[in-house]
Amino acid sequence: MSEVDNFRQRVFQIIAAIPSGQVTTYGEVARMAGSPRAARQVGGVLKKLPEGSTLPWHRVVNRHGEISLQGEDFKRQRQALLAEGVMFRAGKIDLLTFGWKF
DNA sequence: TTACTGACTCGGA
DNA sequence: ATCCGAGCCAGTA
Numbered sequence: 001m002s003e004v005d006n007f008r009q010r011v012f013q014i015i016a017a018i019p020s021g022q023v024t025t026y027g028e029v030a031r032m033a034g035s036p037r038a039a040r041q042v043g044g045v046l047k048k049l050p051e052g053s054t055l056p057w058h059r060v061v062n063r064h065g066e067i068s069l070q071g072e073d074f075k076r077q078r079q080a081l082l083a084e085g086v087m088f089r090a091g092k093i094d095l096l097t098f099g100w101k102f
Numbered sequence: 103t104t105a106c107t108g109a110c111t112c113g114g115a
Numbered sequence: 116a117t118c119c120g121a122g123c124c125a126g127t128a
Contacts, residue, residue: 041125043109
């Protein structure tokens, strides 16, 4: 398979371009990657990220503006977002920072 | 090769 | 707003 058709490579590239302090959804990343129904696979890709990756995976949340991770991973993602100034209200991301697009 | 998985989403109730 | 069932599809085994 060629580089441009590699879904994982596209996902990396798209997420790497999300500005600090802003977030997007799995579905939006999937759409931008050219596979609108592959939202689950975006999560699947992120789950397999190498330890030392600098990819801002924490800037990707579900369509409700909530963190989909559980337990310690949930805490780490929330902490990373708070550190960037992302605002939460009742466990959901404030509409101001939700909905980033190119 | 086939079978199963699931950091999701949509539509309906 | 919440809950649930069904569909999706790139990885993985």
